[in-house]
Amino acid sequence: MKRASVARRITRLGGLCFVILAMITSFAQAATVKIGAILAETGPAAFLGGPEARSLRMLVEEINAAGGIKGKTIDLIVKDSGGSPEKAVSFAKQLIEEEKVFAIIGPSTSGESLSIKKIAEDGKTIMISCSAAEMIVNPVAKHVFKTAPSDSYAAQQIFMTMQKKGIRKIAVLAGNDGFGKAGKEQLAKNAPNYGITIVAEEVYDKNATDLTAIVAKLKANHEIQAVVNWSIVPAQSILAKNIRQAAWDVPIYQSHGFANIKYAEAAGAAAEGIIFPASRLLVADSLPEGPQKDFLMKYKNAYESRFKEKVSTFGGHTYDAMTILAKAIAVGGDDREQVRLAIENINGLIGTAGTFNFSATDHGGLGMDAFAMLTVKNGQFVLLED
Structure with missing residues (x-):
């Protein structure tokens, strides 16, 4: 009898501990x-x-x-x-x-x-x-x-800037990822509204390490007044380098995907003069x-x-x-x-x-x-x- 009584007490104690543990867990979750x-x-x-x-x-x-x-x-x-x-x-x-x-x-x-x-x-x-x-x-x-x-706003900001500079014919490049595809579509959709004609388009592999062949092809097209590159991968820095290495002084516009100084650092001197849309966070010190x-x-x-x-x-x-x-x-x-x-x-x-x-x-x-x-x-x- 005593053993049965002890067993019942242990069982009750175990059940009580389970309830307390459940309450603690529930409280922690809440x-x-x-x-x-x-x-x-x-x-x-x-x-x-x-x-x-x-x-x-x-x-x-x-x-x-x-x-x-x-x-x-x-x-x-x-x-x-x-x-x-x-x-x-x-x-x-x-x-x-x-x-x-x-x-x-x-x-x-x-x-x-x-x-x-x-x-x-x-x-x-x-x-x-x-x-x-x-x-x-x-x-x-x-x-x-x-x-x-939205990427549509970025495209429009780029085109408004081009309008001011008298740019009318451009080449569009984009990485073969979701960001590049969506941006390329927005550029094509908005270009006519700003009197801009896309005279050349190229899509490159997001893991590309050399874009000289694409650059040579575009440089041969004398209609191109500026290049817009839509990318979020390191290849965008490589593109800028390849363009300047080819002694092509065409204006380079990047998407808002360029808005990390590491991309500019990776491009080195070739990054100078690149134009892109970004939030004012990057120039916060100069804001009113x-x-x-x-x-x-x-x-x-x-x-x-x-x-x-x-x-x-x-x-x-x-x-x-x-x-x-x-x-x-x-x-x-x-x-x-x-x-x-x-x-x-x-x-x-x-x-x-x-x-x-x-x-x-x-x-x-x-x-x-x-x-x-x-x-x-x-x-x-x-x-x-x-």
């Missing part, structure tokens, strides 16, 4: 919010994903140190896609189905983002992409947003005093002092995404639909890429004024003078 991120920390798009991952971890640490979001600590899970759409798909499914994340930040590239857009939508999981392709948010998917200004400059300088100083490298617009995209998500979670709490609606109702929020104004029909939140035209001068990014 006190955290699990956020996934798919970023290209390595691979050909590492100049994008590297700063993005560092910026995101930095901001999450800052939020958690300040008490989290309404008392909830952020549990951040970062997956390195290497810029691969296939890996992005696998990670998206893992984060949604196994990790049960509340939201996903990223991916870094347009091809990856377009590959997982439907997965996020079907899983009713909020996704805030860090990529530029307009197709990510057009057509609108209820749960999919983005923080990078005000709330926008204050926000940009806070991020810039924090990032550069910690990581000992210059800030890029790409890192700003995850910084903006987490800022937007934190603001929405503070409003909607654990209810994903309420958080989604809170994002759609964000207006006048200053970010690194510009001022965000979302709506049910606009999940990009930025206008053409998010871009300024920059150039490379003495190895540095500066505002392009009119």
Whole structure:
């Protein structure tokens, strides 16, 4: 009898411990919010994903140190896609189905983002992409947003600058990835509206290490008044080098994918004079005093002092995404639909890429004024003078 009594007590104690453990686990889950991120920390798009991952971890640490979001600590899970759409798909499914994340930040590239857009939508999981392709948010998917200004705006800014300079006939080059394909389409779509004719087009491998053959072919076309290259991979620096090595002094325009000083450093002297659209983050020091400059300088100083490298617009995209998500979670709490609606109702929020104004029909939140035209001068990014 005594042994049976002891056994019952042990059983009851075990059951009590199980209940207590379940309560502790439940409390721990309630006190955290699990956020996934798919970023290209390595691979050909590492100049994008590297700063993005560092910026995101930095901001999450800052939020958690300040008490989290309404008392909830952020549990951040970062997956390195290497810029691969296939890996992005696998990670998206893992984060949604196994990790049960509340939201996903990223991916870094347009091809990856377009590959997982439907997965996020079907899983009713909020996704805030860090990529530029307009197709990510057009057509609108209820749960999919983005923080990078649209590639259509970048194309239009380039063409407006060309108009001022009297450029009418151009060559277009693009990498054979999602970013390059989407940008090439936007250039073709918008060129006629600005009196610009694309007289030559070339697509190159995103892993290319020598583009001299393409450069020689284009140089032989004497109609070309300027070259526009749409890329997010190191080949864009190689192209600039090959053009100048061929003694071709044609004006070079790059997309907003050039907005990391490492691309200019890789191109060396050939980068001088390259013109491209980018957010004002890259020239924050020269902006007039005000709330926008204050926000940009806070991020810039924090990032550069910690990581000992210059800030890029790409890192700003995850910084903006987490800022937007934190603001929405503070409003909607654990209810994903309420958080989604809170994002759609964000207006006048200053970010690194510009001022965000979302709506049910606009999940990009930025206008053409998010871009300024920059150039490379003495190895540095500066505002392009009119």
